[in-house]
Amino acid sequence: MSLKQTIENEYKNALKSKDKNKISTYRLILSSIKDLDIVNRSGPNKKETDDEDIKKLLKKMVKQRAESIDIYKKNNRTDLLEVEQNEYDILxxxxxxxxxxDETKKICADVISKIGANSLKDMGKVMGELKKTHADEIDFSKAGSMIKELLNK
Structure with missing residues (x-):
C-alpha cells in the first residue's frame, strides 16, 4: 500500500472516531499531496507523485512544525504549542x-574514514555519501554540525 493510501485510510479512521485534531491534520496532509500532484502533472517534467515525493513533502512539513514549536516554547504559547505538537507527531x-x-555520529565517522575526508573542504563529499546511503534515516541538519565537529578534530 502506498503512503498516500495509508494516509487516506488513517483519515477515514479519524473521521469514524470523530477525532478533530487528527481529521484536520490529515486534511492538511492530503491537501498538500493534492497540490504536489498538480505541480507534478503540470510543467515540463510531468510525472506521477510517488512515495519519495510524499516523504520529501512530509519532511518539509515536519521541519516547519519543529520551527513553530521552538518559537511557541520561547514565547510561552502553550495553546498553539499543543496543536503544533500534535501535528508534528502525526506527520x-x-x-x-x-x-x-549517537548512531548518526557513528555513521558520520564511518563515512568520513571510508572516503578519507580530512578537512571541511570534504564536507560536501561526506554529505553526498550520507544522502546516498542513509537518506531517510538521518536528520541532515544535525549530521552537518556533527561532520563539522568531526572534521575539525
Missing part, C-alpha cells in the same frame, strides 16, 4: 524512524 508517524544522535 512523524508516516516517516521512517530517524537514527539517534
Amino acid at each position: 512523524k508517524s508516516f516517516l521512517p524512524k530517524q537514527l539517534s544522535d
